[in-house]
Amino acid sequence: MAEETKTPETGETPESRNFIHAFIDEDIAEGGQFQGKTVHTRFPPEPNGYLHIGHCKALSIDFGTAEKYNGMCNLRMDDTNPTKEDEEYVDAIKEDILWLGFTWDDRFYYASDYFDKMYEFAEGLIKQGLAYVCELTPEQMKEMRGDLTHPAQSPYRDRPAAESLDLFHRMKAGEFPNGAMTLRARIDLASGNFNLRDPALYRINHMAHHRTGDKWCIYPMYDFAHPIEDALEGITHSLCSLEFESHRPLYNWVRDHIPTEAKPRQIEFARLGINYTVMSKRKLRRLVEENVVSGWDDPRMPTICGLRRRGYTPASIRNFCDRIGVSKADSTVEFGFLEHCLREDLNMTAKRAMAVLRPIKLTITNYPEGKSEAFEVENNPERPEDGMRSVMFGRELFIEREDFMEEKVGKFFRLYPGNEVRLKGAYVVKCTGCVKDENGNVTEVLAEYDPDSRGGDPADGRKIKSTIHWVDAATAVDAEIRLYDNLFVDSDPDGEGKDFMTCLNPDSFETLTGCKVEQGLRDATFPAAFQFMRQGYFCLDNKDSAPGRLVFNRSVSLKDGFKK
């Protein structure tokens, strides 16, 4: 019974639930706080950088949870701090989300749309005696923060509401410089949770905002703004990462002291960690700003656009995020699992093409000089509907150096003197020897073809153990192929005093020149992905390709060849 309900791809039951679903089920159950309401979530990136695969996990949880409950998920730019934010990022974020295939319809919002409302709510808190204007400088506030066993202090805590209200108005009017004062919530200076030690609600920042311009010189803090944004949008479940767990009491405090109908619930989950991968926006930004990489879309970056350029498909990334699961335990997923998800998708969708990465000439000595012919080869054996393509064949070909050995070793079934192999889609050939230079290096492999094996099937039906790929020397196109690794290799980047820049993988990038690819690939366009037979999956990088020169990025590695 349970067997039949499993999906073939993942082996998971469609009904599989995570702990978030369990919470939501509780909430909507008879008597629960959200019974009868539509589940409503949101994805709230701060537009201060590009999205990376960690965001895709959040995207998947936010949109996926809404979908599971037939609800909705909003896209909201959490732009409450003009210091780092920019419209450039807004557009990039939207583009990446769309590329991944998530849709927000018309539910696109900015936190800055609610600045008036937030200001009004802040006035309300002041009038109720729940917030006050504090004149401590940032340095003083830090000094008076207290510690684990001593409470914080503020001499302004008992300021009359009317006076705080006046000061708050004057803060907004621009009478005070940055840092001169803050609006603080009056909660509990002795709380073991520092977030409740009268947290700042508003700070002064005389800086133009990317959307509101110079209208404001005071901006709400995340802890004040976020529950308001959620409540105003009717969010029922505000899903965020674990580091906000200790902020939840504050989230609830704000939520419960503002006059909104919606009372959203915050639920936290563990953020995505992948080994060998830099997943901190701050660090990624540094790589871009210090020109360690060519940009946010450098193929070594774990950004959505970087992965896209490296050949990752939306389906593979989303499938990965769906399959890694959701929990509250810190975890590090193996990068190899992402690669697996990509291979799985690409195997079904990528076109096959022949490319020789490390070429050596193969001469068919009994094939007429000057003769050439075309063969029809399937584009994807998994999908016959993808049709056939024509590849040229001639007396001189290129094959992989690794497909020839002077003497057979172990389970090597490819070309060695006396052995027959099939040239993919063309003829069966028998190796007759090789040519060497004065240093003893093999410069050319020699073979004879069987004219009665056109298309690759010997007329007498004899079994050919192995097949290799090749390209026609006369028509092959030169290409450059880049093998990308992750930029980061140190698994403990934040180790004592060690700058993460010194942990970067110096071999994150290898360029193979002199590669030979099929003529037809000249007409290929990004983001077409190809499987170059045993060599793995590659995508054409139009961004770096110049006329007459093709550049391919390797998206994943395949397992190694024969075993000795």
Added chain:
RNA sequence: AGCGGGUUUGUGUAAUGGUAGCACACCGGACUCUGACUCCGUUUGUGAGGGUUCGAAUCCUUCACCCGCUGCCA
């Protein structure tokens, strides 16, 4: 130290008092117009102790270890 979380095989995640399962990885084997893909198979796990129970990953208890929090960042 105060507060809040966490701990199931190498990795990630199921099992919510009733056979510890799945995926990836690994190893072994088979197949093949490529050794890719696919297929078959093996090994490996409930942090530790005590308790409740016919029965505990699950409930209680003690301990250990790990993570987060003292921004006018989000």
